[in-house]
Amino acid sequence: MSEIADRYRTRADIFAAKIAAVAPGQWSNPSPCAEWTSRDVVGHIVDMHAAMLSPLGRSLSPAPPVEEDPAAAFASARADVESLLTDPAAAAREIDTPGGRMSVERHIDQVVSADMVLHGWDLARATGQDDTIDPAELEEMWPAVQRIPEEMRIPGAFGPGIVVFGPEVAVPGDAPLQHRVLGLLGRDPHWSA
Incomplete structure (x- = not known):
C-alpha cells in the first residue's frame, strides 16, 4: 500500500x-x-x-x-x-x-x-x-494554504456553482494553527450554528 x-x-x-x-x-x-x-x-x-x-x-x-x-x-x-x-x-x-x-x-x-x-x-x-484537526495534518496543510491563488476564491471560476475556497477569514497572527489554517481556507474558526 x-x-x-x-x-x-x-x-x-x-x-x-x-x-x-x-x-x-x-x-x-x-x-x-x-x-x-x-x-x-x-x-x-x-x-x-x-x-x-x-x-x-x-x-x-x-x-x-x-x-x-x-x-x-x-x-x-x-x-x-x-x-x-x-x-x-x-x-x-x-x-x-x-x-x-x-x-x-x-x-x-x-x-x-x-x-x-x-x-x-x-x-x-x-x-x-x-x-480538532490532527496537528500533523495542520502542519502539512499550512505551507499550501498560505499560497492559495486568489482565483480559487472566485465563485464559479472553475465552473458554474463551484466555489473552491471562500474569502479569507481574518484571524490573529498568534492564533492557534488550526484557526489560522481554517481562516485561510475561508472558515470562521469560531463558527456556530
Whole structure:
C-alpha cells in the first residue's frame, strides 16, 4: 500500500467516524459551508469521490443515496476510490485535472483526500463533535494554504456553482494553527450554528 493510499484510508476512517456520530436529527443542521446542511457536507464528499472516477470513464457503484443513508453512500464511494488506490496501474495512470496533468493517486490525494480533513471539521462543527484537526495534518496543510491563488476564491471560476475556497477569514497572527489554517481556507474558526 502506498503512502498516499494509507493517508487516504486514515482520513476516510476519521470522516466515516464523524458520519457515524451524527444523530438522526442533526442531518439538517446548518454547517459552516454557507447554505449547506450536515447532509450536504457528506453529499459533497461523495460527489468529489465521483469526480475522482470521472477522468477514468468510471462512475460510482450503485449505493443508497446520501438523502437516505449518508454512511452507506460514503462507504460505497470510498470503496470505489480505494479500489483505484490499491490498483498500481490505475493509481499511476496520468490524467488531465483542473490542477494540471498528474497521476490518479496524486489527484485523489490533493483533492478528495485533503477535502475530507476540512469537511470533517465542517461536519463536526455542525453536529457538536470534537472538531480538532490532527496537528500533523495542520502542519502539512499550512505551507499550501498560505499560497492559495486568489482565483480559487472566485465563485464559479472553475465552473458554474463551484466555489473552491471562500474569502479569507481574518484571524490573529498568534492564533492557534488550526484557526489560522481554517481562516485561510475561508472558515470562521469560531463558527456556530
